[in-house]
Amino acid sequence: MVKYDYDVLYIGAGHATFDGAAPLAKTGVQVGVIESGLIGGTCPNRGCNAKITLDEPVKLAREVERMGDVLAGDVKIDWTKNVAHKQEIIEHLPDELTNRLESNGATIIRGHATFKDNHTLIVDNVGEVTAEKIVIATGLRPHRLDIPGTELAHDSEDFMNLTKLPQKITIIGSGYIGMEFATIANAAGADVTMMLHSDKVLRNFYQPYVEMIVADLKQRGVKFIENANVQAFEQLNEGYQVNYGTDQKLKTDWILDATGRIPNLDNLGLDKVGVKYDHRGVFVNDYLQTNVESIYAAGDVVSNDLPKVTPAAFFESKYLMKLFSGQTKDPIQMPVIPSVVFTSPRIAKAGVSVEEAVKKGYQVSENDLASYWYYKVDKEPIAQSKQIHDKAGHLIGVTEISDQAQDAVNALLPAIEFKMDPEQISRLTSLFPTIGYAAWHRA
Ligand SMILES: Cc1cc2nc3c(=O)[nH]c(=O)nc-3n(C[C@H](O)[C@H](O)[C@H](O)COP(=O)(O)OP(=O)(O)OC[C@H]3O[C@@H](n4cnc5c(N)ncnc54)[C@H](O)[C@@H]3O)c2cc1C
Numbered sequence: 001m002v003k004y005d006y007d008v009l010y011i012g013a014g015h016a017t018f019d020g021a022a023p024l025a026k027t028g029v030q031v032g033v034i035e036s037g038l039i040g041g042t043c044p045n046r047g048c049n050a051k052i053t054l055d056e057p058v059k060l061a062r063e064v065e066r067m068g069d070v071l072a073g074d075v076k077i078d079w080t081k082n083v084a085h086k087q088e089i090i091e092h093l094p095d096e097l098t099n100r101l102e103s104n105g106a107t108i109i110r111g112h113a114t115f116k117d118n119h120t121l122i123v124d125n126v127g128e129v130t131a132e133k134i135v136i137a138t139g140l141r142p143h144r145l146d147i148p149g150t151e152l153a154h155d156s157e158d159f160m161n162l163t164k165l166p167q168k169i170t171i172i173g174s175g176y177i178g179m180e181f182a183t184i185a186n187a188a189g190a191d192v193t194m195m196l197h198s199d200k201v202l203r204n205f206y207q208p209y210v211e212m213i214v215a216d217l218k219q220r221g222v223k224f225i226e227n228a229n230v231q232a233f234e235q236l237n238e239g240y241q242v243n244y245g246t247d248q249k250l251k252t253d254w255i256l257d258a259t260g261r262i263p264n265l266d267n268l269g270l271d272k273v274g275v276k277y278d279h280r281g282v283f284v285n286d287y288l289q290t291n292v293e294s295i296y297a298a299g300d301v302v303s304n305d306l307p308k309v310t311p312a313a314f315f316e317s318k319y320l321m322k323l324f325s326g327q328t329k330d331p332i333q334m335p336v337i338p339s340v341v342f343t344s345p346r347i348a349k350a351g352v353s354v355e356e357a358v359k360k361g362y363q364v365s366e367n368d369l370a371s372y373w374y375y376k377v378d379k380e381p382i383a384q385s386k387q388i389h390d391k392a393g394h395l396i397g398v399t400e401i402s403d404q405a406q407d408a409v410n411a412l413l414p415a416i417e418f419k420m421d422p423e424q425i426s427r428l429t430s431l432f433p434t435i436g437y438a439a440w441h442r443a
């Protein structure tokens, strides 16, 4: 029998790896984790944790603004201190995650991995490492526009590391990153211009709610240029110029390219071993296995229709842990994956979308949360939700716009995931008064 260095080797040390690799190593399976950058990958170091820390003062400032005459005085976000606070929160995470992996028995191998064959990886400065099974968990990286001057633009990581806030910021793209960062930069005092590919913002979210966010940001001074057709970036003596449309020009101090994220598959040697993939990532079957028996994939790098968010990477990582430790032989059954865009207010959703509900004739209840007393406590002006029920009365979907939409959706999630019937739902008694209770409020 062939003896490999490891039972399982993971390429990448993000959520798609560490949530499952640590408990897997604890079961006695020989686990190696290869990482070319920071342990923890995107979410802790340059994604969720970093972003939500920068957003916290924005959320608070909006609350204070609404309280108006109750809380006297202006609040101002100190950008430099906010970024320093973010750094304090995240800088120890790679060490903590390294410790979590190593203390459970996993080995960390530092370097860039490339496939040599179905069981062998070549790691820069380390050499060949072999394993019975290999998991591709290499995530995504920022897409960069293929236009003259593209190197003058920055990505989301650069934005979160700015020690001084530029006065004029131009953001290309109006997806998750574009809209979250426009909210943060505008609240901190920057003059923000959004350049849209089309006339749509956050295309995967319920558009009437998205329009409320856009209207609010416009009122706060954010400019939206639809169908911008960005052509080039140019360096000026002071600042930069964005050339767009037919011969239009915009002067700016800083450019954020937020036009999406693409799979990290470069120099991975997938063609050498015959693993199939497309522009969205690696193809897998219901066991997260690629077309090559010994090679699996998990997290953002998988080509599928799931939102590219941490809860999906977390669940897949846990599934592979169970599969590789013999705790399951079943195919993966993805749970309902919720998603939220951390604008201010937020839009969060889970389960059947409003658009699908309308198409399929499900019951859609419209809830004017802003007029419900609990949402009036902090004077939320924009708060609405749509709850979707099937004919038997099961809650099968929710979309909410409000400051606490993420917590409201979390509260409803178990009922959606476990298809609770009305009798079971009637037994759920949440603490009062809380958002968990208010989330059940229905028109
Ligand atoms: C700005 C931003 C904000 C976000 N906010 C949220 C949020 O609020 N909520 C949410 O749920 N999700 C959020 N996300 C998405 C979330 O970060 C990802 O879904 C999650 O990190 C995916 O984890 P992963 O393990 O699949 O990939 P990653 O975390 O990207 O990990 C992949 C790792 O593989 C390494 N790697 C790549 N190639 C190689 C190689 N050949 N050899 C060795 N190592 C390699 C990389 O260095 C990286 O560390 C955000 C993303 C961004 C960019």
Ligand SMILES: NC(=O)c1ccc[n+]([C@@H]2O[C@H](COP(=O)([O-])OP(=O)(O)OC[C@H]3O[C@@H](n4cnc5c(N)ncnc54)[C@H](O)[C@@H]3O)[C@@H](O)[C@H]2O)c1
Pocket: 145, 172, 173, 174, 175, 176, 177, 178, 180, 195, 196, 197, 198, 200, 201, 202, 229, 230, 258, 259, 260, 261, 307, 308, 309, 339, 340, 341, 342
């Ligand atoms: N709250 C969260 O969960 C969260 C937050 C941030 C990022 N993320 C993850 O990160 C991923 C990447 O985020 P993102 O915002 O970069 O991608 P995205 O796919 O959400 O948005 C990309 C945007 O760029 C636009 N675009 C594409 N080409 C363009 C062009 N030539 N000119 C102008 N606009 C163009 C698209 O129309 C879209 O609006 C997301 O898929 C998401 O899963 C999640």
